[in-house]
Amino acid sequence: MTEGKNLPHSSADVPFRSKELRKQSLIQHTGLVGVIDEGTKTIGFSIYTTPDFKEIAAHRVELSVITPQDGWYEQDPLEMMASINKCAEEAIKQLPEQGFSASDIVTVGITNQRETTIVWDAVTGKPLYNALLWKDIRTSTTVEQIVAKVQDPNHFRSSTGLPISTYFSALKIRWLRDNVPEVRQAIRERRCKAGTVDSWIVWNLTNGALHITDVTNASRTLLMNLETQAWDPVLLKTFGIREEMLPTIHSCSEIFGKITSERSPLRGMTLSGIMGNQQASLLGQMCVKPGQTKNTYRSGCFLLCNTGDKPVFSRHGLLTTVAYKLGPQAPTIYAIEGAVSVAGHALSWLQNKVRILPDSRDAEKYAEMVPTSGDVYFVPAFTGLYAPYWRQNARGIIIGLTQFTRKNHIVRAALESICFQTRDILECMHQECGYEINKLHADGKLTTNNLLMQLQADTIGMPVFRSQLMDSTAFGAAMCAAQADGVNLCQFEPEKRYYENVHYDTFLATTTDVERKERYGKWKRAVERSLGWVIKQKKTREYTEENYRMLSSLPASIFLISSFAMLVHSLAASGQ
């Protein structure tokens, strides 16, 4: 059922790649579902019919990213809300052409960038600081403090599935408390609220009535216990965070409440689905059996492998996370996840900063001008390496340059780096889970690059199924919202039901095992050379204390030695 028709090498407009598949539906519609899709770079609102889940209206705008320093990434939370309201308004305007109206929208779902952390004042409703993006690394000092306290970066892995890393919300909340006076003040006065983007959106849509999050977003904070699916007291104490600041954890698919904000065109509608964007993509690509894996190609890549109803804890740096929980009483399904922090971002960097690529959308054209990358390897560890390495001190590297290397080789190497990083994670997933991964589902904006998809198949040696949907995230969130208890627009039955959206382009490997092994080995060595670049300029307080204890033992040692020396000398003198 998950393998639909094969339409190789097609390339079409968003959101459908093949317009001819947009058939006139004969199915009786049961209602419309809206989805707020808040990604890192774009915010969108889409409207789907049920039960066939055809997208009939959508609007998207771009979000700006603020980078005050190297490694710091922020976004304006108020800009997020304004963009959501604008997108919703524009999408609703498209409904009359399709024969619908706003009143047909039964419910709304939310899918969002995860880990991104916002703190705001519960009294005024204003953010206390910009949103700290998931890829921000300013919290590296906070990571050092916590690791020094617990002595092991993987100390909390057995309860949360996560290592201690700059990535996760707990570190960001702690950093904000330690470094932003307004935040510290608000916490002291007990009027500070903290949450991920979904919490912030729900808070604004309900005029502050609801401070909630779903289990998929909560599993990315480093504060939630995977077994109990509640905030863990040990973790709250370790990070010095009060539970009252945090949202209430809910399942992904239930009626949360009604939208009451006067500023939103969605006023009066029900909220019934929340998912992190990557989990929504996993659902949207029908990866519902254990072992099924998907990759979303955007600025970064995120691979998720469904591991069924038991969490699998990784020993090689992959994250254990909740895939979905489709109702308060439904079973919790887990996934194992690997992140590639720089994927499409490398192409943007080549375009905007290095300026060897006039337009990153032309990457395919430029890379195809050369048959290989000319033994050039590009490891885009701009903010360190994530899964499966988790090394903060790595930095980007381009190696293998000769006088014949051209910019086309570097562009091709950038595309190949995405494929190799994906393979790193797939290798690790196979080791950890034990499931045989025999195909890869792909979605995301970058998958329009046919060369990238072919290189991916060549690199991993298995078929790549590219979703017809440019972005299956919103589709997954729509299904999640529609099937919620109490909404009952349709039932989620991927085993039995045919979904029109689920069509794939297929890319098959054209390389031999020997070629793949050699090139992958060389990639491994390139990764090795990207490590260890950052020289630490400062020591953390705990580190300094250790140093101090070491140094303070010296005077005592010297004193004792001198005393004994003098004693021996006096004995010898008296002996004479």
Add this chain to the structure above:
Amino acid sequence: MSNGRYGRFGALIGVACVSSTHCRFLIYSTKNAEVLAYHELKLRQIVHQAGWMEYDPSEIWKNTQECIETAYKNLVILEINPRDIIAIGIVNQRGTSVLWNLETGQPLHNAIGWSDCRSTPILKTLLHNVRHNVDYVRYRSGLPLSSCFSALKIRWLMDHVPAVATAIEENKCLFGTLDSWLLWNLTGGVEMGVHSTDITNAHYTSLMNVSTEQWDPKLCQFFRLPLNILPRIRSNSEIFGYVLEGPLHGTPIAAMMGEQPASLLGQLCVKAGQNVCTLDDSCFVLLNTGREKLDSANGLITGIAHKLGEKAATNYTLEGAISNAGSTVTWLRDKLQINTEINSNDNVVESLNTFIGENSMISSSCSSSMLNAECGLAAKRSEITFVPAFHGMYAPYWRHDARGIILGLTSQTTAENITQAAYEATGFQIFEVLQAFKRDTPNWDRSSMQPVLTFGGDYAENLHLVQFIADIIGYMLERPQTTSPAGLGVMITAGVTMKVVSLEHAVKMYTPPTDVFSPTTTKNRRELLYKRWAYAVKKCLHWNNYETYEADIELFAQRELDPNLPVRRSVPGSIFLTTSFAMIILANYLKSNPLK
């Protein structure tokens, strides 16, 4: 010195100059070293595949003839008596190798450029045979094993070009560097051609014994080359022969020299301790060591500066060869199509840190955006490093398996940062050579030598590049306004042969005006930058060589040392000493108070 037999410019000397990119003929006045007339033609570099570089020897000979004729005509146009030309000299890039048929005068193959890497497989075989000892033949030849010297190029030609193997079997083959090739053609070729070379070119073949100054049979045996194809070795300053044809008929060829030693002489660095750096596509740093022949333990070449006469004393150098200098900038411009022009305010931050202090309140309070707005700063220096080891690294590493690498990239890295890193790479490589000079000359009295580096070459015209280099190496750079230092050096050499010039005379009369560049960085800043460079170099080695993968792992297993290591190491020693003293006291006590 003029005895009245010459015109108002005194005796004239012509110099035929073959560099890696041009053929030139310059006519100098010996009175003041002025270039009276010259002509220049571009040389075609032939590249069939990656790492190969060839020239057409016939084209070189034709271009040289044309340059001579045109320069001669220009001299006539200037109403200068061409009969005042008393001699000519030849200067050429060393290491470029030609084999030709002595009966037909035709080259058997294109000339192989000095930086050509096609003989790397042969180099690997040799290194394997001698257990990877790069310095195996250094005691005899003064050179490490590398593909940039002529020996391996001849070996490659013998193995891969059937015409060469046949000609050698039939004793019809002659080898020469470009000076030999030009000399042979100028003196009559097939009929009366002289097959000689000078000592500086002979040295760069890896086949000459640097002590005896003759071809070494053991070296020829090591490289499996026949001795009879080699030219006769002469000093730099002799009459090698006479021009047979053309407007210079009957003129003696009175000097031959390799390009880099000629630059050393032409920049008038004739005293021990003086440095010369020539910055072209490649870069050479030479240290004049006077009459002392130093064997390098730090990856440098023991070279020959000059020998100005058959019975004159030989002067030596230590030499560092850097394979990618200006060509790195060219690569950025041509291959990556990055604009390599740098805004003139790029050094503002460095200057600010130097004058105010890196940790001063003013310096730290200036945000980068403020500097960008007020100073027009194009790009602040970033944390990236570029090691342009495009076909391996030469001095002081001599590694054929290194490859170019750019390290430290972040999402903030810009094209300007990469350009700066490319400029800095040349500076770091020069700095490493200068450090190696220092380590190889531990007994020298440093106080009498100024830390000055004389700069020359095509890329030395770039003001910003020279300032960048001064900032990195911490030396004062002098850039004499000499048109062609190599040409001037050969002119002086020819003048010595014809007894119209002496070294003392040249130093006094030929000194040109000089630009000076001072470093604008602090010593601490330079040390920090160099530390990062050294780490980056480690990462670019071993890239193109799978056989040393285990060594690769071992190399990176040594991570950054624990900064507390000295403190930790003192603890066991302290405990040991304390315990020892305690036992002595106890023994003394028990001795005077037995237990029973």
